[in-house]
Amino acid sequence: MKCGLSNKILSTIFNITKSSIRRAIHSARQALCDIIVPAHLGFEHVTREEIIQKHTRKLAQDLLAESNDQAILVLDGTYIYINKSNNFQFQRRSFSMHKHRPLVKPMIIVSTTGYFVSVLGPYFADSKNNDASILKHILNNNIQEIKSWIDPSDICVVDRGFRDAIELMKELGIQAEMPAFMKRTEKQMTTDDANASRFVTKVRWVVEAANARIKRWKYLSHVLPTNQVPYIGDYVSIICALCNKYLPPINQTQELDSTLASQMRDRLSGNLCLQDFVEEHDLARRSVAHWTTTESLTDFPKLSETILRILTLGTYQLKLSSSYVQEYISGTCDFHLHKEIPGLLRVRLQSRHIASKSYLVWLKYDEDHVIAWYCKCRAGARTVGTCSHVAAVIWYLGMAVHTAETSFGVKDWGEYLEDASANPESIDSSDSEESIVEE
Known part of the structure; x- marks a missing residue:
């Protein structure tokens, strides 16, 4: 066996x-x-x-x-x-x-x-x-x-x-x-x-x-x-x-189990202010009038792995973070800072499953803490822990950006494969018409 x-x-x-x-x-x-x-x-x-x-x-x-x-x-x-x-x-x-x-x-x-x-x-x-x-x-x-x-x-x-x-x-x-x-009418x-x-x-x-x-x-x-x-x-x-x-x-009982359970219960009513603020001011619009693109955030707090685990309340989301961030490094994601509200960040992350879908993530932070978060994905309103998209942004800005790594162990094996949709051969329309007539 x-x-x-x-x-x-x-x-x-x-x-x-x-x-x-x-x-x-x-x-x-x-x-x-x-x-x-x-x-x-x-x-x-x-x-x-x-x-x-x-x-x-x-x-x-x-x-x-x-x-x-x-x-x-x-x-x-x-x-x-x-x-x-x-x-x-x-x-x-x-x-x-x-x-x-x-x-x-x-x-x-x-x-x-x-x-x-x-x-x-x-x-x-x-x-x-x-x-x-x-x-x-x-x-x-x-x-x-x-x-x-x-x-x-x-x-x-x-x-x-x-x-x-x-x-x-x-x-x-x-x-x-x-x-x-989720109810049928809910997204x-x-x-x-x-x-x-x-x-x-x-x-x-x-x-x-x-x-x-x-x-x-x-x-x-x-x-x-x-x-x-x-x-x-x-x-x-x-x-x-x-x-x-x-x-x-x-899975055994650990010394911090009671503390972890207390933290999870304390967060049941947290972060709602950011979700309400996003919906009240319609910050999900594509308008860029209030946002400015940025490539680096020098004022984002530097976080340890212990603090990241406290924020995410688990390791599963952190394991996916490097793969989500790789999409940003490849140039398919954008970081935007609000022009009027300090410490308000908006990020658009690509869905891991659907090529035509992306999710908006908002973070509110100061120099020492990540204060609140909200994401438009199905579980993005969660305040007990974070969804994978929020965790990826916090992990990258709080810890990974301070390292010299650029791929974070995520290898693109597609470079060893051919792509039939890339570089299509140009076809002379006149030659095509003549060939059809001859046939």
């Missing part, structure tokens, strides 16, 4: 037949399922009190829980890819319209430290087996006595794919925490919705890291043949049990 080697390679390494390899794998899998898995995975192997006391991060409790006796679980489905089947019915039911390929879906349930509480399934991948349907099936059928394990007021942190199961969770008394949706999340979503994502990321830990076992990162489908659930359970037994937690 760790190396993902085929039976043929294993038989060559150990100098035994493939049938002997198959028998050895079957015996080992059966032994691990009988001994290791029940002791280190499943709702029966651990109590709520143990999850609360040993496997719950203080930051998650401070952000989401009202008391210290609430268990917090994070749920998400992961994907194990398989080959197409000759059984057309199974092929249809295992084909995911989301990933556009056949797969099966185990449901992963972890604590806020990344401890695997349980693995359920695997399930089909068709439209009838989305994340919400799977969770409804688990709760309605009380799989692994989950209703006896979970107490009313416990918290389940989920993504938007579980939205259809929220009502059932509320009926059972389970508190569901999910990132907010941007409200500040309250954006901040509430940041509270959820600050906790929910651990299940993605747990899924990545599973895929480090190369057997499950491969596309599996269909004859392995009966054993996929066993292999996933074995790997999760081994991770619980031998690997350290993904």
Whole structure:
């Protein structure tokens, strides 16, 4: 499972037949399922009190829980890819319209430290087996006595794919925490919705890291043949049990968790003045009457990496900053200072996904601090942390501009490729007309 080697390679390494390899794998899998898995995975192997006391991060409790006796679980489905089947019915039911390929879906349930509480399934991948349907099936059928394990007021942190199961969770008394949706008429999340979503994502990321830990076992990162489908659930359970037994937690309680949670709560109502000012004075207009282009800001505060992390409340946005700034260095972004209001900066940044879309970012600063920010992207009204566009501008002006680097490790591999849209050959219209007539 760790190396993902085929039976043929294993038989060559150990100098035994493939049938002997198959028998050895079957015996080992059966032994691990009988001994290791029940002791280190499943709702029966651990109590709520143990999850609360040993496997719950203080930051998650401070952000989401009202008391210290609430268990917090994070749920998400992961994907194990398989080959197409000759059984057309199974092929249809295992084909995911989301990933556009056949797969099966185990449901992963972890604590806020990344401890695997349980693995359920695997399930089909068709439209009838989305994340919400799977969770409804688990709760309605009380799989692994989950209703006896979970107490009313416990918290389940989920993504938007579980939205259809929220009502059932509320009926059972389970508190569901999910990132907010934008209304159909909205182009941007409200500040309250954006901040509430940041509270959820600050906790929910651990299940993605747990899924990545599973895929480090190369057997499950491969596309599996269909004859392995009966054993996929066993292999996933074995790997999760081994991770619980031998690997350290993904995310542990830290000394500054309480301070970080307090900072996030304090920012719930901050920075609104800049958004209101931008909208009141219509500063999103393309008019340049009030703005002047600048290439350097000598009065922008110099920031350390610690201060940047405090502003962004995470590292994900900072990891993307160098890529966003590279667009500015390439000459596709502009920095503008307001002519009348000191310390008010406007930046237009290119979208990372859509070539025809860009976002306006506003920053208010003085010589020592970044005071406020606002961006026109979907999450740009967030005051708890920043969006990636705001983080990129602050990172560049506050720290990166003071270094001698110009590429920041972002390599343009396009220079090794040909571009069919560049330098089109000129065509003589008269020659073209003559050729058409001759034909």
